[in-house]
Amino acid sequence: MHKEKPLIEIRIAGLMQGTHTFDFSCRAKDFRGHVLAETVFTRDIAVTVIAEKTENELTVTVRTATVADFTCDICLVPLAREIRGEYRLYYIYSAEEKNQESMDDDHRQIDLNTVSIDLTEDVRETLLLSLPMKVTCLGNPNCRIYGSESGKFDSCTDEKSSWQESLEKLKNKYR
Numbered sequence: 001m002h003k004e005k006p007l008i009e010i011r012i013a014g015l016m017q018g019t020h021t022f023d024f025s026c027r028a029k030d031f032r033g034h035v036l037a038e039t040v041f042t043r044d045i046a047v048t049v050i051a052e053k054t055e056n057e058l059t060v061t062v063r064t065a066t067v068a069d070f071t072c073d074i075c076l077v078p079l080a081r082e083i084r085g086e087y088r089l090y091y092i093y094s095a096e097e098k099n100q101e102s103m104d105d106d107h108r109q110i111d112l113n114t115v116s117i118d119l120t121e122d123v124r125e126t127l128l129l130s131l132p133m134k135v136t137c138l139g140n141p142n143c144r145i146y147g148s149e150s151g152k153f154d155s156c157t158d159e160k161s162s163w164q165e166s167l168e169k170l171k172n173k174y175r
């Protein structure tokens, strides 16, 4: 049976000691079975994997770069922003089975005969981690109307003003 090839996979069998770079290009929809919001990741995602091999260790650096689509948290204007992520993993070559429990997520054990490493899930995680917590427009004067100078959105002010506005209308009505 033909096993489906992982989206992001590096071949490490026969890899010489030293630094090796692998380049990939993918789309959000390529991550089968793993959810990446296709409304955010709408464009090509560039992935660079740098593998540094020593005698008994393999250090893998995953770098992602793409332009993602957001909406401003304050004024909801659509925004496209370049986002970059980086994640480092350490693979330790070992002939015998070590206690997996003692290894954390970034430190993994691999067999000396391992042919390739599937990094699809790590790339997906790097992309998710590279998403900014907050997205607001920069240098958009229309955005400032709703936000304070510091960019902090005070929803109470807005509610209060519309509430005061209606009160004002009411007052005028009964004057």
Ligand SMILES: [Zn+2]
Pocket: 072, 073, 074, 075, 076, 077, 136, 137, 140, 143
């Ligand atoms: Zn805005």
